[in-house]
Amino acid sequence: MQTKYIGKSVSRVDGPAKVKGEAKYIAEFNEREHLHGYVISSRIAKGKITKLDASKALALDGVVEVFSHQNLPRLAWLDLSYKDMDAPPGSPFRPLYNNKIKFSMQPIALVVAKTFELARYASLLVEVEYEVEPHITNLEDNLDKAQEASGMRFGYEPPSSRGNFEAAYAEANVTLEESYFHGAEHHNPMEMHATTVFYEKDDTLTIYDKTQGVLNSQHYVAMIFGLSKDRVRVLSPFIGGAFGSALRPQYQLFLATLAALELKQSVKVVLTRQQMFSFSHRPITLQTMTLGASPDGKLQAIRHAAYSETSQFENYLENIVNWSGKLYSCDDVELEYKLVKLDTYSPLDMRAPGAATGVVALECAMDELSYKLNIDPLELRLRNYTDIQPGSKKPFSSKELRACYQQGAERFGWDKRNPQPRSMQEGHNLVGYGMATGIWDAMQLPARAKAVFTADGKLTVSSATADIGTGTYTIMTQIAAETLGLPLEQVTAQLGDSSMPLSLLEGGSATAASVGTAVMYVCQKLQKNLLKLARNLKNSPFAKAKLADVLFEDGNMILKNDPEVSIALTTILQQNDLKVLEKKATAMPNLLKQSRYARNTHSAVFVEVHVDEDLGTIIVKRVVSAIAGGRILNAKTAHSQILGGVVWGISMALQEDTFMDHTFGRFMNHDLAEYHVPVNADIRDIEVIFVEEQDKVASPIGVKGLGEIGLVGVAAAIANAIYHATGKRVRDLPITLDKVM
Amino acid sequence: MRPFTYNRATDVAAAVEQVSLNKEAKFIAGGTNLLDLMKIDVMHPQHLVDITRLALNTIEDTANGGLRLGALVTNADTAYNEKVEQRYPLLSHAILAGASAQLRNKATDGGNLLQRTRCYYFYDKATPCNKREPGSGCSAKEGFNRIHAILGTSEHCIATHPSDMCVALAALEATVQVSGPNGDRAIPFADFHRLPGDTPHIDSNLKEDEIITAIELPAKGFEKNFTYLKLRDRQSYAFALVSVAAALDMDGNTIKEARIALGGVAHKPWRNTAAEEMLANQPATTENFRKVAETILQEAKGFKYNAFKIELAKRAIVRALQQAAKLEEGA
Known part of the structure; x- marks a missing residue:
């Protein structure tokens, strides 16, 4: 289909504002007077606060209040009230609820003062004493305490085994069993978590919160503080990265709102970089892969078992082992997923949650198997390729993985690989080629959008979604401009405001499919409305035209069969004496249709590394990532999405690790000097190939989502x-x- | 951060006097380390004497053919100074291996010598640390000690000195010029930093009321045969797990003099002059390099997470010497 904007390399519409510093992040709303809160974090991992004396802090001129469990007002008492839309099963953490310490760096008090510096200084004067209780923080030492992962959570699919693994494994000629481990990772977006609550004259709250779901934050605040939703407006116009860390309301939202309501004043709370290590993280996971294959490389038995950590109060669930039942043709699959409760904060979705780690085990084991079988790793994948999702036996709504393998291998030069390990060398560097497959779900969630077209030819589309740097503003603009045939400059996209039409959490790679479809629908409603108005004009050349008979181009409505006949959209409004046209639309996924198909994105990743034979230093020289991710809405932002995913894959493989000192039950490398993520010097050539798929099942707009797939498989x-x-x-x-x- | 008072010193004598009269005062120049430590309340001076306007910001030739680096010259200006690049390229390379461009623009040469360790426990007030709080204990010994020392440690502290620049200065045998209430003195670089012993809270032999005025480089710059090899967890903006400053004075393939300083392995840039002398008047061979590497690491002691540094340091020394001697790869 010929398009003007969709699929093209359109630069971010919010780019100039960001570059010029006009795009304001949560801690930057400074014009209106407000107080500053500074969070005091627990020194210990488990126990009780036996003394919390804030008198010296309160004695300082300019310190307004110190909030702690000692002066917490009566709030909601049911767990349900603290459950946000992304909460895993369990009993959500309640900040300042009582004197109990459940994890190291738990927020125990909020010092509120006239300036940030004063609040920070006053926090040093608050005297805290603890009664320490023994904690457990070591996953590997506590596997005996593991429990079957139970409970439900949005997006979580309980692992389902099939066939008879034991019998099939016993029959297999070639077998392999290995364990894989990875430590914790913390999201660490550039922008620290922050909330600014403006206490308005009419006792309503205007809350700027770093969130991937303004409606989630609004709901959370309303429930806990017993406020009607019309008293709480949450905004999150720009987000300096989140990667999942802002899917759940974090404690700074609670603390800032608490202080604002109690003091009836505006309050800002910004976490420190160190405190960014005090909450959600990608869980530490220990996995065991057991594979059985025939000598010609057909998988006969797959077992994937994972132990993962969670907190004492919630069962954080993610799809770690499921992918091993979905990627390759195999009838006998056993999947097991267990949780070990530790004295840490609950883990949380981090880019490609579950897949980023689960697929590492599967794809490393497949590589190990290829050497046992003496079959090229890529060839092994092809021999187990499936066009029907095993297990469910459903066809894929689209699956161009084979083309990804082929195009990726060709671009990379996989055929130049000497199959023998340690056989390729350049100077001191041992050269290695490796590959892996990636998989993620294609999801569409319900979403609503509003469109306002005004007589000056300007269109505004809005939805309460988020743009965490992925390009949501831009694709909304493109879709609207494309559908109504308007120049991009005439279209404005708005998001991140709880007063806008419903959109669920920005996560899971579902936003472009969900919000994108809603924007398309609402603009199609406008098309219909405009046509109706045009038909009713006196002597209208469109009098008999149906929607299929007209085109929307360059601000005009045009008769397809007679392009000479056209009318400016603005004229339609003017001649109808209308100043504005406003429509809302809801895009619900077609569950009936979708349920007949398996819906996934796929990738094939090829990597060249250089490893110094003596010193062990590793450079990822080249990466080719071939992506089958449905329709590409914007070649430029899509490319950037995948680049970012690959960089994170390099980070995950070589650098990222939050190290827990079990003596203290505390993550120790809690700053960006010692928690390493790649710098420019670490990143060399990355090439992205999109193998486009036509897929109207995954979403009516054809999008399958790109947020996660770029990362999966890279490590x-x-x-x-x-x-x-x-x-x-x-x-x-x-x-x-x-x-x- | 606790409140503090501040004044800007107008000359060296006044600066020294201001700090010597106030036990809670500290000098501040680039502030790239001190301010961070103040924000997290690990350091809390009550008064800061700003020395950035003192006339210590030039690089000049010395009478004996060396070079004098004013204490307030920034790391960036030093690394890119033409004389340093030509006569002491080892120093340029070492400086540019450290920190980031932004930090090097701000950090001064004198300050570089005085930066504190990057031990996680030193930075986290929730844990005991003898360097931060003498007598509280060393958490790193039994804790996460991947980045910690393998040489010259004590039961009280296993922290390392984080500087790259200082490793080169140790190899070049620089002299630190200081000024105090009792006048000026010169401290040989080897004597400037200390081992932790039972006073790990004292990093250097510079007295509290002394100020660094300059770093003097002797004439010999090893500009022909040198290498700064830094091994770390990412390619930039990470402290060394192990670094080696290797400098050779060669006559054909014969080594006349060798200098080898190690970073990331001890509480100070580590040298073993007896081991270096093993190379004097010897041919530059990988075998000879291995022998000296073994000798330098002979006394090394690893902990749970950093024992790998012993073998890594040996291999790094060999590689650095191979590069400095311009041996054919793999020879």
Whole structure:
């Protein structure tokens, strides 16, 4: 289909505002007077606060109040009131609820003062004493306490085994069993979590919150503080990265709102970088893969078992092992997922939750199997390729993974690979080629959008979604401009405001499919409305035209069969004496249709690494990532999405690790000097290939989502390339130089 | 951060006097480390004497053919100074291996010597640390000690000195010029930093009321045969797990003099001059390099997470010397 904007390389519409500093982030709303809150964090991992004396802090001129469990007002008491839309099963953490400490760096008090500096200083004067209780924070030492992962959560699919693994495994000629481990990762977006609550004259709250769901934050605040929703407006116009950390309301929202309501004044709370390590993280996971195959490389038995951590108060659930039942043709699959409760904060979705880690185990094990079978790793994948999702036996709504393998391998030069490990060398560097497959779900969620077209030819579309840097503003603009045939400059997209039409959480790669479809629908409603208005004009050349008979181009409505006949959209309004046309639309996923298909995005990732044979230093020289992710709405932002995913894959494979000191039950490398993420010097060539898919099942607009798929598989491909380079198989991430030297 | 008072010093003598009269006062120049530590309340001076306007910001030739780096010259200006690049390229390379461009623009040469350790426990007031709070204990010994020392440790502290620049200065045998209430003195670089012993809270032999005025480089710059090799967890903006400053004075393939300083392995840039002398008048061979590497690491002691540094340091020394001697790869 010929398009003017959709699919094209359109620069971010919010780019100039961001570059000029006009795009304001949550802690930057400074014009109106407000107080500043500083959070005091627990020194211990478990126990009780036996003393909390704020008198010295309160004695300072300019310190307004210190909130703690000692002066918490009566709030909602049911767990249900604290459950946000993304809460896992369990009893959500309640900040300042009582004197109990459940995890290290738990917020225990909020100091509120006239300036940030004063609040921070006053926090040093608050005297806190604890009664320490023994904590457990070590996953591997507590596997005996593991429980079957139970409960339900949005997006979570309980693992389902099929066939008879034991029998099939016993029959298999070639077998493999290995364990894979990865440590915790913290999201660490550039922008720290922050909330600014403006206490309005009419006793309503205007809350700027770093969130991936303004309606989630609004709901959370309304429930806990017993406010009607019309008293709470939540905004989150720009977000400096989130990666899942802002899916759930974090404690700064609670604390800032509490202080604002109690003091009847505006309050801002910004977490420190150190405090960014005090809440959600990607859970530490230990996985065991057991594979059985025939000598010609057909998978006969797959077992994937995972132990993952959660907090004492919630069962954080994610799809870790499920992918092993979905990616390859195999009848006998056993999946097991267990949780170990530790004295830490609940983990939370981090980009490609579950898949980022689960697929590492599967795809590293597949690589190991390929050497046992003496079959090329790519060929092994092809021999187990499936066009029907195994298990469910449903066809895929679209699946161009085979083309991804082929185009990726060709671009990469996979055929130049010497199959022998430690066989390729350049100077001191051992050279390795590795590959892996990626998979993620294609999801469409219910979403609403509003469109307002005014007589000056300007169109505004809005939805209460978020743009965490992914390009939501831009694709909304493109879709609206495309549908109504308007120049991009005439279209404005608005989002991140709880007063806008409903949109659920910005996550799971579902936003473009969900909100994009709603924007398309609402603009189609406008099309119909405009046509109706045009038909009713006196002597209208459109009098008999149906929607299928007209085109919307360059601000005009045009008769398809007679392009000479056209009318400016603005004229239609003017001649109808209308100043404005306003429509709302709801895009619900067609569950009946969708349920007949398996809906996934796929990727094939090829990596070249150089490993210094003596020093163990690892450079990822080249990555080719071939993506089958449905329709691409914007070639530029889509490319950036995948680049970002690949960079995170490099990070996950080689650098990222939050290290817990079990003596203190505390993550120790809690700043960006010692919690490593890649810098420019670490990133070399990355090439992205999109194998487009026509897929109207995944979403009416054809989008399958790109937020997660770019990351999945990358770490496995790197680990596999390192094995090929060095002959050393490293099964715990990150792969630092000491593990390969 | 606790409140503090501030004044800007107009000359060295006044600065020294201001700090010597007030036990709670500290000098501040680039502030790239001190301000961070003040924000997290690890350091809490009550008064800061700003020395950034003192006339210590030039690089000049010395009478004996060396170079004098004013204490307030920034790391960036030092690394890119033409004389430093030509006569002491080892120093340029070491500086540019450290921090980020932004930090090097702000950090001063004198301040670089005085930066504190990057031990996680030193930075986190929730945990005991003898360097931060003498007598409270060392959490790193039994804790997460991947980045910690393997040489010259004590039961009280296993922290490392984080500087790259200082590793080169140790190899070049620089002299630190200081000024105090009792006048000026010169401290040989080897004597400037200390081992932790039972006073890990004292990083250097600079007295509290002394100020660094300059760093003097001797004439010999090893500009022909040198390497700064830094091994770390990412390619930039990470502290060294192990770094090696290697400098050779060569006559053909014969080594006349060798200097080898290690970073990331001890409470100070680590040198073993006896081991270096093993290379004097010896041919530059990988075998000889291995021997000296073994000797330097002979006394090394690893902890749970950093034992790998011992072997890594040996291999890094060999590689650095190979590069400095311009041996064919793999020779």
